[in-house]
Amino acid sequence: MVDLRIESYTAADNEAALRLEQQCSQGTSVAVRFRRPTFDARSRVYRKYRILCAKVDGELVGIGAWAEKWVRLRGDSVRTAYLYDLRVHPAYRRQNVARRIVAAMLEDIGEGVDCTYALVAGENEGARALCQRHLGMDFAIPLTYAVLPAYRKQVGAEGYRLAGASEVHRTYLELNGNVDFVPELEEESLLGYVTSVAVGETAGGGCSIWTNEDLLAEEIVAIPRAYSILRVLAAPLRLFWTLPHIPKPPETVRSWFLFDLFARDEQSLRSLLATVNNLALTHHRQFLYIVLPNVDPLLTWIRRARPSTFLLPYLFLARGRVLPAPQDRIYIDVRDV
Numbered sequence: 001m002v003d004l005r006i007e008s009y010t011a012a013d014n015e016a017a018l019r020l021e022q023q024c025s026q027g028t029s030v031a032v033r034f035r036r037p038t039f040d041a042r043s044r045v046y047r048k049y050r051i052l053c054a055k056v057d058g059e060l061v062g063i064g065a066w067a068e069k070w071v072r073l074r075g076d077s078v079r080t081a082y083l084y085d086l087r088v089h090p091a092y093r094r095q096n097v098a099r100r101i102v103a104a105m106l107e108d109i110g111e112g113v114d115c116t117y118a119l120v121a122g123e124n125e126g127a128r129a130l131c132q133r134h135l136g137m138d139f140a141i142p143l144t145y146a147v148l149p150a151y152r153k154q155v156g157a158e159g160y161r162l163a164g165a166s167e168v169h170r171t172y173l174e175l176n177g178n179v180d181f182v183p184e185l186e187e188e189s190l191l192g193y194v195t196s197v198a199v200g201e202t203a204g205g206g207c208s209i210w211t212n213e214d215l216l217a218e219e220i221v222a223i224p225r226a227y228s229i230l231r232v233l234a235a236p237l238r239l240f241w242t243l244p245h246i247p248k249p250p251e252t253v254r255s256w257f258l259f260d261l262f263a264r265d266e267q268s269l270r271s272l273l274a275t276v277n278n279l280a281l282t283h284h285r286q287f288l289y290i291v292l293p294n295v296d297p298l299l300t301w302i303r304r305a306r307p308s309t310f311l312l313p314y315l316f317l318a319r320g321r322v323l324p325a326p327q328d329r330i331y332i333d334v335r336d337v
Contacts, residue, residue: 002056002095006104009051009063014038016060017053017087024087026124031221035252042085042216043067045189045335050108051085054101062088064101066109069333071183073115078322080115082336086127099134106135115320119336121145122313131317139323141330143314144299145337148273148288148306149244156275160199165260168196168206172260181330189335191215194256194283197276205263205272209256209279210334218255220247244308247286255287256280259334261298269298270305291332 009017017039025033036042043049046067054062064086071078083105088097109116118137120127131137169185187193194209212218247253258276263269273288280288291314292299302309316330324330 002061002092002097004061004097004100005055006100007053007055009040009053009065011038013053013060013063014040017063020060020063020087020089023089025221026121030223032218032253033221035217035219037214039063041214042212045191045215046082047186047189050105052101052104052108054088054097056092061092062086062097062101064098064105066105068109068113069183071181071331073180073322073324076322078114079112080117080320081109081113082333083116083118084336086130098130102130102135113320114322115318117316117318117320119143119332120315120317122315128315128317135319137317137319139318139326141316141324141326141328142294143316143332144292144294145312145314146290146292146299146302147310147312148277148290148302149308149310150277150280150285150288151244153281154274154277156271156278159204160197160272160275163196163198163206165190165193165196165208168198168208168260171198171206172262175262175264176329179329179331181324181328183331183333192257192334195279196260197272197279199268199272199275200264205268207258207261207272207276208334209276210259211256213254218253220249220251220253222249223247253287254285255289256283256285257289257291257334257337259332261290261292263298263301266301266304269301273302273305289337291337293329293332295327296329 021034025031040051043051043065049065049067051065053060065084067082069080069082071080086098086101118131120131165187166185192210192212192215194211196208198206263272276288
């Protein structure tokens with residue numbers, strides 16, 4: 001076992017942490033890594049957070065973070081800890097570095113937390129195994145990470161307007177009373193917030209928009225060979241048709257996340273997504289992302305409204321004395337994804 005020291009992150013660790021980030025791509029079929037202005041930029045969206053560093057002879061070889069959040073669960077206020085940004089240098093993997101970092105985070109979190117959770121990509125078997133086998137996060141809720149290409153103008157809603165995050169969030173909760181695990185909306189922490197869209201005067205539909213561009217930009221490292229071939233074959237067709245963009249590594253993806261998404265019916269959702277698609281095009285965005293529990297009926301509507309949507313498996317993993325129910329429609333905090 002390596003002689004490992006766990007220390008709190010400071011600004012002096014920033015450059016080493018950013019170098020470590022470039023060594024740690026995420027995903028298999030589609031591999032990405034993240035580019036940040038500073039390593040802790042993403043963490044600043046939380047009111048209370050802590051970043052821990054693992055060092056060998058003063059060299060940073062691993063890092064991990066956790067944030068404290070209060071959520072509403074079955075009518076009660078529940079203290080949670082979200083674990084994220086776990087990175088280990090490739091040369092130090094399989095040496096218990098990740099487990100040491102997580103153990104230090106759990107000790108740091110203490111006993112006062114009701115629920116500790118993580119969000120894990122379905123393809124990330126290593127992270128899933130760490131959370132489930134070594135952290136005891138044996139409670140899981142399956143999620144879907146929907147990727148909607150934005151590549152051509154569509155017929156949007158006639159009566160849409162730009163709104164505020166609080167207004168859309170309030171309407172979302174009014175129309176989705178069965179959604180649980182909802183944190184308090186802290187507008188000052190929405191550092192990636194772009195705008196909100198509302199359709200119709202009777203809550204026909206709405207959503208808020210977020211970008212990680214200045215917090216956690218995605219750089220494509222690798223894509224399946226089939227997509228690379230398709231990109232080459234599609235090149236001459238683009239002279240005649242507008243087709244979805246296929247990133248070429250290394251390329252930074254220009255994307256928006258949609259959150260607090262609601263719609264009165266399937267047609268309202270179609271109009272809303274078309275409206276946001278057109279806004280995305282005016283802002284030179286290539287993809288729209290939506291993360292939802294598999295039990296959310298919006299997923300079925302999205303599949304029908306946008307057949308070109310890519311659906312990727314995602315997981316909410318947790319441990320603790322207070323947990324959602326397995327079939328709950330849990331709220332996905334856009335700051336976590």
